[in-house]
Structures are given as C-alpha cells and as structure tokens.
Amino acid sequence: PDSAVKDDLLDDLTPQEQAELVERELKINLRGIISNLRNLDWSKVVWRNLIMFALLHIYSVYGLYLALFHAKWRTIFFSVVLYFMAALGITMGAHRLWSHRSFKARTPLRVVLALFQTIAFQNDIYEWARDHRVHHKYSETDADPHNARRGFFFSHMGWLMYRKHPDVIAKGKGLDLSDLENDPVVMLQRKYYLPAVVTACFVLPTAIPCIYWGEHVVTALMVAGFLRYTIVLHITWFVNSLAHWVGNKPYDKSIYPSQNSVVAYLALGEGWHNYHHVFPWDYRTAELGGLVNYNITCLVIDFCAKIGQAYDLRTVTPEMIGRRVTRTGDGTYASMTQKAK
Ligand code: ST9
Ligand code: ZN
Known part of the structure; x- marks a missing residue:
C-alpha cells in the first residue's frame, strides 16, 4: 500500500x-x-565481508591492468567463457529453475547448472533460492534481504556486508523449501560448497590457463579468477539495484522493479524486471524471448527443451498480460512493444 x-x-x-x-x-x-x-548501525557491519570485498576490488583493478597489457588472448577468451558459464548457472539455474521452478530439468542438466552456479560463487543454490524467494514475496519491505528502499548501495552490495534484518530470517523460515531439500543435486552442492566453490571459482580458472597455454599464474588468478568474478557479481547486483530504480513499468507501475535494457543485455536477459516481478513463474522472465531482447537464457532453455533436458516450460498467455497491462501498467506498453518490433 x-x-x-x-x-x-x-x-x-x-x-x-x-x-x-x-x-x-x-x-x-x-x-x-x-x-x-x-x-548506519555500525555494530551490524560485517567487517570481514567488507574487507574481503575491498580486497577483491583491488585485485580486480590489477586484473584489469593485466588483462589489458599482459594476458594472453586465450586467457581473455577463457574468462569470457567462464562469465557465460557462471551467468547461466545463476540466471537459468539458481534463478529460473531453482528459485522459481519456471521449468523442470533432468538430472544431467541440473548437474551442469549446479557446476556453473558454483563458478559464480554467490552462495550455494539453497541459500540463493531461499533469499530470492523471500525477496519476491516481501519485495521492498524489511523482510526483503536487499530492500531497495534502503538505498541504491544497500540493494546493490551493501546488504552482503550488513547483518540481515530479523524479518528476513523470520519470514524466510515460513517459506516452503521442501522442493530444494528433496533435490539431491542442490543438497550435495550445499554439503561440499566450500571446497567446491574455491575449486570452481579460483583454483581451476587459475590452473587451466597455466597448464594449457602457459599463462603466468598471477595473471590467470587475477583475470580469470578475481576480475571475472567481480564482473559477474556486479552485473547480478545491478538487477537488484539499477533494475529496481531505472526503467519503465508497463506491467505494474506500483512496484519498484523496472524494465532495464542495459541490465538485460549484461545479465543474459534478466533486466525485464517489471515483467518478472508480475509474472515470476514465466521461464522467459520477460514477455519476449529471443536475441532481439537479449534473452540468451531463454534461448538456452529452449535449446535444452529441444534436446529433452528441460521440460514443462511455464509461460503466461497474451490475454493475461494484456489485462494486467490495462489494469496496472504505467501506459508505456504500446511504445515499448512497438520498439521491440
Ligand atoms: C551474492 C549473492 O553475491 C547475490 C544474489 C543476487 C540476487 C539477484 C537476484 C536478481 C534476479 C536474478 C538475476 C540474475 C542475473 C545474473 C547475471 C549474471 C551475469 N530465510 O546469513 P546469516 C538464517 S553472494 C530463512 O549468517 P547474518 C541462516 O540460515 C556473494 N533463514 O545472517 C542462519 O541460520 P543458522 C558471496 C535465513 O548474520 C541465520 O539466519 N557471498 C535466511 O545477518 C543467520 O544467517 C557473500 O559475500 C532466510 N532468508 O549475516 C556472503 N537468511 O545459523 C554474504 C538467513 O541456523 N553473506 N537465515 O544456520 C553473509 O556473509 C551473511 O549472509 C550476511 C548476513 C553478512 C549478509
Ligand atoms: Zn526472480
């Protein structure tokens, strides 16, 4: 209200x-x-995380310098591949599959997505999906872990350096997470998360360039490890910050989430956030899939459906969308769809 x-x-x-x-x-x-x-209540600041993030950013600036002037082209290419793998682990795995159940996936695909999600180092799937479900259910309230009302920085990354509001934990405990608890892939990843994440996010991204094309160990760690990790983190965080502030609201003008094409482009189709918060069960997380809307995640899910690894893809009918646009939209829908054509 x-x-x-x-x-x-x-x-x-x-x-x-x-x-x-x-x-x-x-x-x-x-x-x-x-x-x-x-x-700010300074007693709630988690200094360990703040220091870790500060160090990560220092290493990433050095990584950027090495990427520009010293790294072999294969290391750059490999880092880009890692970005796509980590991003898909988040968008297709943690987000569209495990948080929203917007499609179903066979075990081999779930294993691949869990491995990709581990490369992204954004907490294990169980914790990621739990926080995301509580974010959707209680958006922009104290129970939302990255409540955008607390400012741009808080919703971007501040929330990861600050004790959670008690409402987040209280409301989170009321969620039904039995589907995650009954998924052996999710629980196995949770059990071995620490060694798995160190290996997937840092050890292998450093070892592979050194072993296969003779990259310097420091360059490999700074570029394919720290810099790539930091970039994927900020792009993900932009969905919570920028896409909760900047953009049209053709589906529901009363909520913060907005249609942000820049975020959609960087986040493999995840910036159409006004639509996503209105119809969170749609596997496209947007009204339109396809390249023209940068919805790469949607294309990959469609491909996996073709080869039988994904099934029961859920969407919304155009009639339902139309009714909602008329009832709660901000009036920009017509011009927006014209542009998309
Ligand atoms: C990271 C995550 O970066 C980013 C997620 C972004 C989400 C974006 C979504 C947007 C849509 C998708 C678009 C994707 C686009 C991708 C594009 C890619 C190119 N319910 O947590 P604690 C319990 S992570 C129920 O310690 P504190 C908990 O179980 C980065 N219970 O709270 C525990 O209980 P027990 C790397 C909950 O002390 C107790 O409460 N990771 C809930 O306040 C305490 O939990 C980090 O930096 C809940 N929701 O600490 C780590 N929550 O003791 C960051 C908690 O019984 N996290 N509980 O086990 C932390 O260090 C801490 O969580 C904290 C809070 C400091 C933030
Ligand atoms: Zn969502």
Whole structure:
C-alpha cells in the first residue's frame, strides 16, 4: 500500500520534481549519502565481508591492468567463457529453475547448472533460492534481504556486508523449501560448497590457463579468477539495484522493479524486471524471448527443451498480460512493444 501511495503522488509531480524525488530515495546525492552513513548501525557491519570485498576490488583493478597489457588472448577468451558459464548457472539455474521452478530439468542438466552456479560463487543454490524467494514475496519491505528502499548501495552490495534484518530470517523460515531439500543435486552442492566453490571459482580458472597455454599464474588468478568474478557479481547486483530504480513499468507501475535494457543485455536477459516481478513463474522472465531482447537464457532453455533436458516450460498467455497491462501498467506498453518490433 505504501508504494501505491508513492506512485499516485509521483503522477502529480513535474518531471524535475520526480527526478529529485528519485534521487533523494536513491540517496546518491551527497546529503543522502551522509544521512545514510549517519543512520548506519555500525555494530551490524560485517567487517570481514567488507574487507574481503575491498580486497577483491583491488585485485580486480590489477586484473584489469593485466588483462589489458599482459594476458594472453586465450586467457581473455577463457574468462569470457567462464562469465557465460557462471551467468547461466545463476540466471537459468539458481534463478529460473531453482528459485522459481519456471521449468523442470533432468538430472544431467541440473548437474551442469549446479557446476556453473558454483563458478559464480554467490552462495550455494539453497541459500540463493531461499533469499530470492523471500525477496519476491516481501519485495521492498524489511523482510526483503536487499530492500531497495534502503538505498541504491544497500540493494546493490551493501546488504552482503550488513547483518540481515530479523524479518528476513523470520519470514524466510515460513517459506516452503521442501522442493530444494528433496533435490539431491542442490543438497550435495550445499554439503561440499566450500571446497567446491574455491575449486570452481579460483583454483581451476587459475590452473587451466597455466597448464594449457602457459599463462603466468598471477595473471590467470587475477583475470580469470578475481576480475571475472567481480564482473559477474556486479552485473547480478545491478538487477537488484539499477533494475529496481531505472526503467519503465508497463506491467505494474506500483512496484519498484523496472524494465532495464542495459541490465538485460549484461545479465543474459534478466533486466525485464517489471515483467518478472508480475509474472515470476514465466521461464522467459520477460514477455519476449529471443536475441532481439537479449534473452540468451531463454534461448538456452529452449535449446535444452529441444534436446529433452528441460521440460514443462511455464509461460503466461497474451490475454493475461494484456489485462494486467490495462489494469496496472504505467501506459508505456504500446511504445515499448512497438520498439521491440
Ligand atoms: C551474492 C549473492 O553475491 C547475490 C544474489 C543476487 C540476487 C539477484 C537476484 C536478481 C534476479 C536474478 C538475476 C540474475 C542475473 C545474473 C547475471 C549474471 C551475469 N530465510 O546469513 P546469516 C538464517 S553472494 C530463512 O549468517 P547474518 C541462516 O540460515 C556473494 N533463514 O545472517 C542462519 O541460520 P543458522 C558471496 C535465513 O548474520 C541465520 O539466519 N557471498 C535466511 O545477518 C543467520 O544467517 C557473500 O559475500 C532466510 N532468508 O549475516 C556472503 N537468511 O545459523 C554474504 C538467513 O541456523 N553473506 N537465515 O544456520 C553473509 O556473509 C551473511 O549472509 C550476511 C548476513 C553478512 C549478509
Ligand atoms: Zn526472480
């Protein structure tokens, strides 16, 4: 109800007043950042994570330098391949399959997706899907782990360095996670997560370039390990930050999630976030699949369905979408679909 009130108010404001309001909520102006820091409860900051993320970013800057001036082209190519593998592990595996059950997958495909998801090092599938389900069910409330109302930085990466709000844990305990508990692939990955993630995210990405094309060990670790990891993290985090703030809302104007094409492009089709929060069970996470909407994940799921590894793909009928657009959309639907054609 809170967000509905906010949007009614937004309609009465001039574009400049709207921009100011958004900036204030984003807290990207100096006063906002200072007031955010003042209101911070420092006892809840998880310093270990903050230091780890700071180090990761320092290594990644060095990785960028090595990538530009020293790395062999094979190492760069290999890092790009790793980006696609890790990204699919998140978009197709953790997100569309395990969090939303928007399609079903046979065991070989689930094993591959779990391996890919491990390369991404974003917590194990069980924890990722649990936090994501609580995010959808209680979006933009205290029970949302990366509640966008707490500012851009918090929803982007701040939440990973700060103790969770008690509501996240309380509401999370009320979720039915039996499907995850009954999936042996998910539980096996959870059991061996620590050694698996160190191997998949850092050891193999370093060892393979050294062994197969004689890359320097430091270059391999910094580029294919740290830099690639950091890039995939920020792209994922943009779905929670940018795509909850910037973009049209053709399906439901009363919620934060927005249609953001830049995020969609980087995140293999995951930026059509206004649609996704309205119809979370749709395996396309967008109204349209295909290359024209950068929905690479959708194309891969379609391919896996063709070879019999994915099945029971769930979608939404055009009539249902149309009714929802008329009832709650922000009026940009017509111009948006025209552009897509
Ligand atoms: C990372 C994840 O980066 C990113 C996820 C992004 C999601 C994006 C979604 C967007 C859509 C998809 C688009 C994909 C696009 C991909 C494009 C790719 C190119 N329910 O957690 P604790 C329990 S991870 C129920 O320690 P604290 C918990 O079980 C990065 N229970 O809380 C535990 O119980 P027990 C690497 C819950 O102390 C207890 O509560 N990883 C829930 O507040 C305490 O849990 C990291 O950096 C729940 N929801 O700490 C690690 N939650 O004791 C980050 C918790 O009984 N995490 N519980 O076991 C942490 O260090 C901590 O979780 C913390 C909070 C510091 C954040
Ligand atoms: Zn989702």
